[in-house]
Amino acid sequence: MKQRQKSEEVLEKLKEVIPGGCNSPARAFSSLGVMPMIAEGGKQDLLIDADGHEYIDFNMSWGSLILGHVDSYVCEETIDQIKKGSSFGVSTQIEQRLASKVCSMINPIEKVRFVSSGTEATMTAVRIARGYTKKDVIIKFNGHYHGHSDAFLVKAGSGVAHHFDDASSKGVPKEMVSKTISIPFNDKKAFLEVFESCKEDLAAVILEPVAGNMGCVESDLSFLKLLREKTKESKALLIFDEVITGFRVAKSGASEYFKITPDLICLGKIIGAGFPVAAVGGKKEVMDVLAPEGSVYQAGTLSGNPVAMRAGLSVLSQIDDETFYKNLIAKTNEFLKPIEEVISALKMPACINKAGAMFTIFVGVDKVERFEDLEGLDRALFNEFFRDLFEKGIYISPSPFESCFISSSHSQEHLEYAQKEIIASLKRLSNQIESRSLKKECATSSM
Numbered sequence: 001m002k003q004r005q006k007s008e009e010v011l012e013k014l015k016e017v018i019p020g021g022c023n024s025p026a027r028a029f030s031s032l033g034v035m036p037m038i039a040e041g042g043k044q045d046l047l048i049d050a051d052g053h054e055y056i057d058f059n060m061s062w063g064s065l066i067l068g069h070v071d072s073y074v075c076e077e078t079i080d081q082i083k084k085g086s087s088f089g090v091s092t093q094i095e096q097r098l099a100s101k102v103c104s105m106i107n108p109i110e111k112v113r114f115v116s117s118g119t120e121a122t123m124t125a126v127r128i129a130r131g132y133t134k135k136d137v138i139i140k141f142n143g144h145y146h147g148h149s150d151a152f153l154v155k156a157g158s159g160v161a162h163h164f165d166d167a168s169s170k171g172v173p174k175e176m177v178s179k180t181i182s183i184p185f186n187d188k189k190a191f192l193e194v195f196e197s198c199k200e201d202l203a204a205v206i207l208e209p210v211a212g213n214m215g216c217v218e219s220d221l222s223f224l225k226l227l228r229e230k231t232k233e234s235k236a237l238l239i240f241d242e243v244i245t246g247f248r249v250a251k252s253g254a255s256e257y258f259k260i261t262p263d264l265i266c267l268g269k270i271i272g273a274g275f276p277v278a279a280v281g282g283k284k285e286v287m288d289v290l291a292p293e294g295s296v297y298q299a300g301t302l303s304g305n306p307v308a309m310r311a312g313l314s315v316l317s318q319i320d321d322e323t324f325y326k327n328l329i330a331k332t333n334e335f336l337k338p339i340e341e342v343i344s345a346l347k348m349p350a351c352i353n354k355a356g357a358m359f360t361i362f363v364g365v366d367k368v369e370r371f372e373d374l375e376g377l378d379r380a381l382f383n384e385f386f387r388d389l390f391e392k393g394i395y396i397s398p399s400p401f402e403s404c405f406i407s408s409s410h411s412q413e414h415l416e417y418a419q420k421e422i423i424a425s426l427k428r429l430s431n432q433i434e435s436r437s438l439k440k441e442c443a444t445s446s447m
């Protein structure tokens with residue numbers, strides 16, 4: 001076992017002053033049987049903990065760092081801005097430059113409002129939809145996570161799925177979720193039934209076009225087309241929550257990946273290069289309902305913060321390039337292919353879902369198309385898989401309900417090492433399952 005004494009000391013002190021010792025529950029490594037990671041620094045594809053151990057990082061700050069840790073241009077640009085001023089409380093030219101860049105990279109976006117977190121982006125998108133359509137009901141999908149605002153904490157994924165068996169949260173009054181309907185993902189029949197019952201009141205359908213928060217699960221294309229058709233028919237808005245998929249599954253995100261144009265797109269993570277930036281964007285006509293142009297209120301003291309905007313510009317200027325994505329996706333596929341081959345040769349239930357440069361290795365289940373496929377998942381198996389890799393200096397996202405990410409900084413050498421160790425761990429788990437079931441068979445036949 002790795003010695004992590006310093007990490008333990010820091011964690012104990014954190015727990016004294018911060019609930020659970022962390023500022024976001026997914027960092028607690030709940031039930032994994034490993035003490036949480038306490039980070040000291042990062043270096044390209046490596047995360048370094050408080051004890052100086054290095055880990056090949058497949059979480060990349062939950063998908064934020066598409067260029068890896070400590071990108072030199074992002075550093076230069078943000079440090080330069082800090083010297084000029086870190087916050088002004090009025091508009092700047094930098095916001096215009098980043099907004100133009102976003103509009104030029106993502107076709108359906110004509111205007112954009114910057115906020116500081118994905119939670120704010122999705123909350124604002126729903127408020128825009130309600131203000132624009134003058135209707136109230138929203139449909140979301142089980143296992144999709146849209147941040148922690150009240151209206152979305154109904155059968156949500158990510159940390160909510162990990163921490164609450166009823167997949168909800170205390171502290172959310174019933175009334176706050178009374179206009180939210182959560183239904184199974186990729187299920188056309190369930191959608192049509194609910195749609196027919198609420199279409200007159202429907203303001204928006206919101207989804208992660210590739211879910212990242214129940215592990216990586218793509219939308220079925222015909223399902224997405226149905227959502228597009230029906231939202232149009234009922235004059236409701238289709239919202240793509242692309243906080244993960246934006247600039248990740250393709251240069252222009254999911255609207256390019258699926259060739260489907262939503263009405264609103266929420267962005268986060270990559271757009272801030274590790275700084276707190278998120279955004280909601282769409283057609284001018286829809287976006288102009290926002291104050292001060294329109295009467296839908298939204299605001300933020302640090303929205304459009306100049307340091308964060310410079311960070312955004314410095315990452316987007318480096319990734320606005322088809323070759324960047326071609327290489328990144330090829331790298332992801334090459335990394336996963338031998339693992340997929342081993343999985344199909346093994347007897348254990350496991351599978352890999354991937355989209356662009358995001359993926360999940362599911363252990364304990366053969367196929368995941370909906371959140372319901374993860375019901376009854378043997379979490380102990382994932383925990384062992386996680387611990388095996390962690391000991392070998394490989395950090396995958398710390399929950400079976402999350403995605404992993406490849407950055408442009410992942411080196412061939414590190415990917416080959418991680419590939420070898422992942423395969424070794426899967427083989428070990430498979431043997432373990434086999435000998436367990438053999439033992440069971442022997443026990444029943446001798447009864």
Ligand SMILES: Cc1ncc(COP(=O)(O)O)c(C=O)c1O
Nearest residue numbers: 117118119145146147241243244
């Ligand atoms: C798809 C999606 N939407 C929204 C959010 C919320 O973003 P934030 O954590 O920045 O509030 C997340 C966070 O992981 C996310 O994955």
